[in-house]
Amino acid sequence: MPDSPARTSAVTRVRVALLVVATLTVTGCGLRLETPPPEPPVPDAAETVRQRTVADAVALQDLAGGTEHPDPAVQLVLDAVAEASAAHVDALGGVYDPGTDPVGPEPSTGVPDTSPTPTAGRQDGDAAGGGGGGTADGETSADETVEVLVDALAETSATATADADAVEDGTVARVLAAVATSRLLLGERLAVADGAPAEGADRAEPWPATAPAVLPEGVTETDVLPLVTAEDLAGQAWEVVAARREGDARAVAAERAVVHRERARAWAEATEVAGTGLDPRRAGYALPPGLLSGEEPAATEDLATLETGLADAYATLVARAAPTQRTPLLAASADATAAAASLTGRLPTFPGMPELAG
Numbered sequence: 001m002p003d004s005p006a007r008t009s010a011v012t013r014v015r016v017a018l019l020v021v022a023t024l025t026v027t028g029c030g031l032r033l034e035t036p037p038p039e040p041p042v043p044d045a046a047e048t049v050r051q052r053t054v055a056d057a058v059a060l061q062d063l064a065g066g067t068e069h070p071d072p073a074v075q076l077v078l079d080a081v082a083e084a085s086a087a088h089v090d091a092l093g094g095v096y097d098p099g100t101d102p103v104g105p106e107p108s109t110g111v112p113d114t115s116p117t118p119t120a121g122r123q124d125g126d127a128a129g130g131g132g133g134g135t136a137d138g139e140t141s142a143d144e145t146v147e148v149l150v151d152a153l154a155e156t157s158a159t160a161t162a163d164a165d166a167v168e169d170g171t172v173a174r175v176l177a178a179v180a181t182s183r184l185l186l187g188e189r190l191a192v193a194d195g196a197p198a199e200g201a202d203r204a205e206p207w208p209a210t211a212p213a214v215l216p217e218g219v220t221e222t223d224v225l226p227l228v229t230a231e232d233l234a235g236q237a238w239e240v241v242a243a244r245r246e247g248d249a250r251a252v253a254a255e256r257a258v259v260h261r262e263r264a265r266a267w268a269e270a271t272e273v274a275g276t277g278l279d280p281r282r283a284g285y286a287l288p289p290g291l292l293s294g295e296e297p298a299a300t301e302d303l304a305t306l307e308t309g310l311a312d313a314y315a316t317l318v319a320r321a322a323p324t325q326r327t328p329l330l331a332a333s334a335d336a337t338a339a340a341a342s343l344t345g346r347l348p349t350f351p352g353m354p355e356l357a358g
Contacts, residue, residue, distance in 0.1 A: 046172055049172065050093065051096045053159075053176060054092050054094070054096065058089060060081060061081075061086050063145065063152065064085065067142055067146070069146065073193045076193070077193045078190070080347065083349075084186060084347075084349045087350070149187075150187050150194070154184065160183065161180040164176035165324060166323050167323065170218075170319035173319060177334075178352050179350075181351040182349055182350065185337065210266055210328065211263060212270060217322035218320050224271050227317075228264050230310055231260045231310065232261060233287075233306065234306045237287055237306055238303070239257040241291070259335075288306075290302035291303060301344070305340075307337070307343070311333045311352050318330060318352075
């Protein structure tokens with residue numbers, strides 16, 4: 001019995017399919033080579049910010065790590081910049097590697113070319129590193145590199161601060177805030193070590209950090225009321241310190257007390273509890289024992305602990321606040337971190353993020 005047309009058609013299709021499979025098996029390597037590679041994924045806004053912050057950190061690390069300075073005090077800060085920048089890279093997830101772009105993202109405009117220029121025949125403590133400027137031989141001197149690095153730290157700190165305020169992801173914003181504050185304080189410390197006036201060494205005036213007239217979107221009254229108490233307590237602590245000091249030191253402590261008292265008042269007004277039974281401010285607070293005794297170094301450490309606690313609290317709220325609403329929180333966290341650093345001399349790698357300390 002002859003095959004039906006339908007069966008003949010089915011057999012033909014099977015034979016064609018087998019022929020295609022056989023052809024692909026023989027020539028598959030050639031076909032794969034002719035297929036274009038997949039396009040790398042296009043990063044979203046948060047990934048773009050992450051890449052830029054990482055690229056800046058790598059550039060700062062290279063610039064600081066590639067510089068040898070004859071002054072041990074300056075070299076100490078250079079080492080701190082390199083170490084902090086490396087830690088920032090790790091915390092942000094490392095350098096972007098799509099597999100097709102060996103160069104990676106460019107750093108922001110705040111970081112110059114960071115390729116170090118070795119100094120041939122270096123003598124008597126002379127050194128060179130990447131950055132702008134040059135010696136008579138066309139090489140960059142260590143002093144010139146330090147100047148470039150101070151500027152780069154300030155500019156990349158400003159970039160990270162702006163990104164922290166704008167990025168959608170609150171967790172990313174908190175990390176960016178820590179990186180921005182670290183860079184800012186390292187830049188100040190490096191400038192002072194290099195001979196600049198120590199304007200921030202005993203800071204009384206804060207960065208612009210007044211409480212807004214209304215609470216930032218995403219931040220609740222419950223979030224802010226503990227800040228009112230903490231700021232008011234810190235104000236009293238600085239008043240106690242001012243009473244024990246003399247001259248300029250007394251004036252600095254008194255001004256710092258006013259900063260905290262005013263912030264407490266402003267946040268109480270923003271939450272609309274000022275002057276009501278819900279206002280958490282009190283006439284007096286139980287101060288830490290070191291502050292009560294006035295014995296050093298316990299008193300200074302207790303004062304720094306209060307400032308650090310405020311920095312951590314503000315940084316926590318950075319993660320909760322909506323984009324473009326974080327400026328007062330960012331500034332207050334940075335200011336409290338700077339105050340603590342001026343008391344102890346310690347610069348945290350991740351200000352406001354105690355879980356990353358150590």
